Amino acid sequence: MANWLHSTLLWMGVNVWNNWRKNFPQIEPDLYGINLNGANLKGVNFSGANLGPAGLFSADLQGADLTAAYLNGACLNRANLSEANLSGALLRGADLTRANLTGANLTGAYLSRADLSTALLRVANLAKADLTGAFLRGAYFTGTNLRGAYLSRADLTGAYMRAANLSEADLTAALFSKADLTAAFFIRTQALYTNFNKAKFTGACIQDWNINSATQLDEIVCDHVYLEYHQKERRPVNGEFAAGEFSKLFQKDFAAVDLIFLHGIEWQAFALALQNFHKEMAGYEIYIQAIEQRLDGAFVIRFKVPCDTNKAQIEKALKLQYELALRDFDRKYSEQLQNQSEDIAIHRQQGANLMEIAKTMANRPIDLKSLTSGENSCIWGLGAGD
Incomplete structure (x- = not known):
């Protein structure tokens, strides 16, 4: 439940609330689960606030400061978050359906499993945001910065992503079917097992993107692409791709190479x-x-x-590297055993020396007079000069 004092201050108006935040910056507001549906909260300072699954349906949060705010499971359906600062905010499982996030700062925000279906994210900044498994069907990402974002297993079916920056993003197993990726940037993007079926790719930059045979490129709509930034290395050099030509050119075909280990595997050596x-x-x-x-x-x-590589050469190289790694591990293991043997011998010698000292001390008579007078510093009959 929300803190009574905190919620009362908020209901007194945004100006009162913001002044209180300014005068007491060390206090972390507790507004957990508060109902703010339809509230006018323009420019409110909710930085670091605990709102939890708050009700913010159709709330006006334009220009609000939600830096590092806790909003897991919150209802922000149709909320106005344009130009808001949500950097580092926790929005896991939040409902942002049809929310307006135009120009919002969501750098490093946590949005895994959040629902942003048909949300407006034009020119928003989602650099390094976590959108793992998020629902983004039909969302508008025109000109959005998604550099380094985590979109693994996210559903972006039919999303509008013209000129979006997906460089260095992780799109593993994401769904981009029928998405509009015209002039988008895929520089060093991970797109393994990604579904791009029927997506629009015309004018996209796919410099050093990483795809595999499971990356689906069926029925791609694409006139041309660029292999380098600043619209360099156009493909095709002149004209347009014929139907299906993009998929044939960039879809990779793979073959299999089997390595058989009859006597088990030394996994560290294999790694x-x-x-x-x-x-x-x-x-x-x-x-x-x-x-x-x-x-x-x-x-x-x-x-x-x-398929176009020398499979026999790869198999030979892998086996050689494994044999070399095994030899290296065997050598290190032998050295460890040798060091352990030497340590054991040293300990045994030290034990023998201690035993001889104990025997010598045991054979000496105890000087009771010295013990009771305290004149000698050694209690076992050994004088200070011994």
Whole structure:
């Protein structure tokens, strides 16, 4: 429940509330679950406030400060949040359906599983925002900054994303079916297992984007794309793509390479082998597709590799790196055993020396007079000069 004093101050008006926040900045407002449906809260200072699942349906929060505010599960359906500052705000599972977030600052905001269906996010800043599993169907992202955002498993079906910046964003397994991505930026974007079926890609920049064979590019609507920033490296150089040509050109076909380990796997050595393989064979693109243990105890690791690569060379290189990693681990293990053996010998010698000292001390008579007079500093019959 909301703090009675805090809610009373808020009902006295935004000016009174903001002055109180200014005079007592150390107090974190507790407005948990408060009902502010339809309230006029333009320019309100809710930074760091605990609103929880508050009711803010159709509330006017234009230009409000919601920095790091707690709004998990809040109802912001149809709320006006244009130009509001929501950087670092917690909005997990919040309802922002049809909300107006035009020009809002949502950098680093947490919006996982939030519902922003048909929300207005034109020229908003969502850099590094967490939108994992969010519902964004039909949302308007025209000119929006989504650089480095997490959109894994998000649903952006039919979203309007013209000139949106998706550079370095994680779109793994996201759904962009029928989305308008005209002139959008996909520079170093992760788009593994992403569904772009029937999306519009004309004029998009796909510089160094990362896709795989599971990335769906069926029925893409695309006249041309750019492979470098500032509309450089146009493809096709002249004219337009024919129907289906974009998908054929950029969809990757993969084959399988199986590595069989008859006597089990040293997993640390295997991880090191993969790391070294990527360093030595940087030009090869491989993925682990499956790991299977047979009934006889043998392991089979299946790699997906591009069809146009030398599969025998990749298999040979992987096996070599694993053998080298195994040798390295065996050498380190032998050194550890040797060091442990030396430590044990040292401890045994120290134990023998202590035993001899104990025997010597045990054979000496105890000088009771010295013990009672306190003249000697050693209580076991050893003089100060011994």
